Amino acid sequence: MTRHVLVVNPNRTASCTAAIDRAAAPFRIAGIEIVCETVAAGPVSVASMADHARAQGPLIDYLAARNGPVDAVVIACFSDPALAAAQEVTGAPCFGLGEAGMLAATQRGLRFGVVALAEASVARQRRRVAELGLQARYAGSRAISLSVPELADADRTVAAMIQAGRRLVDEDGADVIVMGCAGMADYRQALAEAIGAPVVEPTQAAIGAAVAAALQGW
Secondary structure, X not given: OOEEEEEXXXXXXXXXXXHHHHHOXXXXXXXXXXXXXXXXXXXXXXXXXXXXXXXXXXXXXXXXXXOOOOOEEEEOOOOOOOHHHHHHHHOOOXXXXXXXXXXXXXXXXXXXEEEEOOHHHHHHHHHHHHHHOOHHHEEEEEEOOOOOHHHHOHHHHHHHHHHHHXXXXXXXXXXXXXXOOHHHHHHHHHHHHHHOOOEEOHHHHHHHHHHHHHHHOO
């Protein structure tokens, strides 16, 4: 029997959804169908608290109107917008990138740091860390000051991520790094090799958890 995992990008940037789809490739195993979709009515980026708020309504409307079998859902945004509401409207286990990525990081080291998309993302990430009760394990966030569409520029993005990652390790005391946006998914290996520390790609952390839940019928 095939299990169906839905991965939804709540921002409308197509290049971000393409990166998410590539990150899903290792999990496309026998018996698992993974579909990556975009909420066309969503914001271009989800960086600030205002972006987070704007993403929630279109995301929930999209999920409520969608037809087809779903055994698990991934909200493919580090802000985890409307995560509890998504579970309510779909009736399926739902996983957010922020929660999955940060929890995975606590299994790799004592203190994690987040490479944030923008300065506006930092306050939101601090709030999410507090909601998850992970303050004692959080070294901080460092922004690369790019928008989601700009992440498609690989050279610029990797250079900014390496600079932020090194500051998190050298100045903030992080021993594990979490990539703070789904659109960064292609750059995990380059970042890990440059900074010499484990790097958690949260899209894969959330998809892995969703696949496990779907296979086990959670």
